[in-house]
Amino acid sequence: MDRLQKVIAHAGFASRRKAEQLIVEGKVTVNGKIIKELGYKVSSTDKVEVNGIPVEREEPVYFLFYKPRGVISSVKDEKGRKVVTDFLPAIKQRVYPVGRLDYDTSGLLLLTNDGEFANLLMHPRNEIEKVYVAKVKGIPAKEKVRSLEKGILLEDGRTAPAKVKMISFDKRKQTAIMEIAIHEGRNRQVRRMLEAIGHPVMKLKRERYGFLSLQGLNVGDMRELTPHEVKQLRTLATASKS
Known part of the structure; x- marks a missing residue:
């Protein structure tokens, strides 16, 4: 037996909080009956619908x-x-x-x-650390690296401090490889951070997500x-x- 809001969230209909809101608003039925009770539990044989759409339950993977x-x-x-x-x-x-x-x-x-x-x-x-390795144009000076570590101003606000490590650089080709660890998840964030310091990304890979x-x-x-x-x-x- 699982809580109704958990079943809806697991099915990908909505977040747990949004699922609770749908229940309270009377938009969820179990076996044809409107349920507004947040603690209500359902079994695998119960028919759950949200706004008339059946919730198909799968084992989480x-x-x-x-x-x-x-x-x-x-x-x-x-x-x-x-x-x-x-x-x-x-x-x-x-x-x-x-x-x-x-x-x-x-x-x-x-x-x-x-x-x-x-x-x-x-x-x-969420502050799960995400670690990226970037190949960039040019070789960033120490002060530019420090600006990333302090947080840099982008069009959607200042970033949180990042952890930055210079892995290698090629003076002849004028490229560098850097490791950048961030906690945020803004759109194209690492690319925009490196563009902001004048070193656009040539290649980018996410190496780690938490552990x-x-x-x-x-x-x-x-x-x-x-x-x-x-x-x-x-x-x-x-x-x-x-």
Whole structure:
């Protein structure tokens, strides 16, 4: 038996909070009866509907995917470009990405059918560290690196302090490779941060998400998260919001 709002969130209809709002507003029925009680529990045989639309329940699944460049972080694309789910033909569940990686960015991406879990990780106050490796044009001076570490002003506000490490540079080609760790999840954030200091990104990869890494995976590979890893991620996200 699961709480009604949890079932709705797991199905990807809405976040847990939004699901609770839908219940209170009388938009949810169980076996044809309107339910407004937030603590109401349902079994796997109960028929749940939101605004008349059946909630199809699946066992929650959680995957770590090494996204290649040139792939859309979505389940479909109107222009016919490759999407992340094209790489998961054997997965029967309707999974979707937790957050996004740009079309031209490779690296670690989580996928799930657990709406509550996805919303927890993507919460604005979530402070799970994300580590990127960027190849940039030019060799950033120390003061520019420090500006990233202090927080830099972008068009949507000042960024939180980042951890920045210079990995290598090539004086002849005038390029550098940097590691940048951030906690935020703004659109194209790392690219915009590096553009703001005058060193646009040539290549970008997300290497780590919290304690998760790409170890043992090749581009385009995926693996299922262990129950312990899922629990650790929930703990990390919950701790960051408290």
